[in-house]
Amino acid sequence: MKRIRSPSPVTSSKTASNSQHQAKKTHAVESPFPNFAHPTLAEAYEVHQILSRAHPAHGAVRRPPTTSRNSAQTCGNVPNVVEALIGVILSQNTSGRNSASAKTSLDAAFGRNNFAAIASAPRADVVEAIRHGGLANKKAATIQNILTSIKEKHGEYSLQHLAETDAPKRMSDEAIMQELISYDGVGPKTASCVLLFCLGRDSFAVDTHVYRLSKLLGWVPEKADRVRAQAHLDLRISAELKYGLHVLMMQHGRSCKGCKKTGTEAACVLKAHLQERRCAQDSAGRQGL
Numbered sequence: 001m002k003r004i005r006s007p008s009p010v011t012s013s014k015t016a017s018n019s020q021h022q023a024k025k026t027h028a029v030e031s032p033f034p035n036f037a038h039p040t041l042a043e044a045y046e047v048h049q050i051l052s053r054a055h056p057a058h059g060a061v062r063r064p065p066t067t068s069r070n071s072a073q074t075c076g077n078v079p080n081v082v083e084a085l086i087g088v089i090l091s092q093n094t095s096g097r098n099s100a101s102a103k104t105s106l107d108a109a110f111g112r113n114n115f116a117a118i119a120s121a122p123r124a125d126v127v128e129a130i131r132h133g134g135l136a137n138k139k140a141a142t143i144q145n146i147l148t149s150i151k152e153k154h155g156e157y158s159l160q161h162l163a164e165t166d167a168p169k170r171m172s173d174e175a176i177m178q179e180l181i182s183y184d185g186v187g188p189k190t191a192s193c194v195l196l197f198c199l200g201r202d203s204f205a206v207d208t209h210v211y212r213l214s215k216l217l218g219w220v221p222e223k224a225d226r227v228r229a230q231a232h233l234d235l236r237i238s239a240e241l242k243y244g245l246h247v248l249m250m251q252h253g254r255s256c257k258g259c260k261k262t263g264t265e266a267a268c269v270l271k272a273h274l275q276e277r278r279c280a281q282d283s284a285g286r287q288g289l
Contacts, residue, residue: 077197083112
């Protein structure tokens, strides 16, 4: 497989926009930073242990998807794949409370998982139903376009074939990822959330919190954007740590005041860990003189 290359410098704003769109629609099968050897297995495991102690109520056990959950509030932790996908889209660029409210309102307006009604409704009606979640015009268009594409491709508003667990119908993680990102408006992060929380696959989604903490920990190069950070981390982090680390890093990013701003006096277990590691390295260096 060819390695993903960073987009070449461009002068046209239109060309730049197209390059960014292509990057967001690409899923890497090799790291875009093949010579960047972090995180190591030991580094990832150590951070998992630190965050598990700091947030004992999160990340320990994978929660199977159930119909009782709000797909927007839980990053798609429901059995229906299309509902999970819509939930993750609604959760973008907003709070859990707002996205949950938008999903509840969407269900009230059209019926839960009545995808045909959502797809055929006037755009303004869908916008009004999800207004609480922010970016309603964009998200409504994305959801309706995806539903239309799914129906055209599969003859029904369903992606349950992605959830098959028995051979020979079980699809590989890569095949599922490729189908999901083939729909306009679905990038690697959204697809990864569906894989992780709906389908129970081992995928490492990089949201804003995970991205920021990965930069803090030195797990990705400074030049890495979020898409390439996910491509790198999904390959570097072992399968058994992906679910727990994602949940723990997301929780820590949301709740820790100490790592949100450089120089803040609030305590942060990750900053303390990094400081201890630097001190140990300095001490080892002095002893070697």
